[in-house]
Amino acid sequence: MQDYLVFQLYGPMASWGQAAVGGDRPTGLFPGRSSVLGLLGAALGIKRDNAPELTALAESILISVKQVVxxxxxxDYHTTQVPSHSKKVTHLSRKSEVTGTDLNTILSSRDYRCDGRWVIALSLxxxxxxxxxxxxxxxxxxxxALSLGRKSCPPALPLAPRVVTVESLRQALDQEFPPLTRSNEQDKLWLGHTGLVTYYWEGDKSxxxxxxxLTTQxxxxPLSxxxxxFSQRVLHQITMEET
Structure with missing residues (x-):
């Protein structure tokens, strides 16, 4: 038997960051390790510049994900104004950034996942x-405040975290959560559920x-x-029909 902390993530928009080159900001299909650690860090109140506590958190958990839909x-075609870089000036707020006269416009495209739902299982x-x-x-x-990858993407449902003791990782990831609408069947129709789910997990492949x-890297x-x-990790995944 194994203990897991299981919770759900759902929102009309989410953005799970990947390697960004130039003005393109792509998103993954599911929340990666850095995304889940960021969510937990925000919940615990760990600031982004607190490297020792972030490292301690990262070394504490193994993360598994079930992509339900x-x-x-x-x-999104995105434009934003930013000041020219200066080593002499540190901007602590958006208001501080835009009050100057030396502003530049940055053009970028930002990708989001719309109406995604994921189940996260954490083990120690x-x-x-x-x-x-x-x-x-x-x-x-x-x-x-918690977000699904970006501050503009808050969760649309309670995470409903629970600690469960089960015989297998799949049993943990297959935990049921209250439906968005009147029934889980209505949710599947509304969200465009294909009947397939994908599991992602680290650790023992078997x-x-x-x-x-399938094993990927x-x-x-997150390193710094x-x-x-960022560095690589070994991740396993499989897509199968939902039972």
Whole structure:
């Protein structure tokens, strides 16, 4: 038997950041490791420049994701004004940035996942500095506002975190949550559910699907917030019919 902290993520828009080149800001299909750690860090009240606590959090948990519905891609043509870079000036607010006269316009395209729904399952690593109950309480009463990848993408449903003790990872990820509408069947129709779900997990490949799983190495392990550096991890995934 294994303990997991399980919660849901749903919103009309979400953006799960990937490697950005130039003005393009793509999104992944599901929340990667850096996205989930950012969500938990906000809930716990860990500031972005607090590297020791962020590292301790990252070393405490293993993350698994179930993509319940694939969502649809939405692309936003984005313009924003920013001041020219200066080592002598540090802007602490958006108001400070736009009060100057030396402004430049940056053009970019930003991608979002529309009407996506995911289930997250967290388990503790051997060197865990947190308990699952501490993380659950933080998600119920977050210190900072939670978002689905971007500040403009708040969750549209309660995360409903719970600690479960189950025999397998799949049982944890297959936990049911209250429907968005009157029934789960209506949700599937409204969200465009294809009848297929995708599981993503790190750790032992055999704990969910064994040899049938695809193994990838995404660049979504945060190393340095200051330098925006990430490293790879081993991630397994499989798509199957929902049972």
């Amino acid at each position: 694939p969502s649809s891609l939405v692309r 690593a051997e060197s865990a500095g947190y308990t699952l109950e501490q993380l659950r309480q933080a998600l119920l009463q977050p210190v900072f 704990q969910l699907a064994g040899a049938n799983a 995404p660049w979504d392990v 917030r200051e330098r925006w550096q």
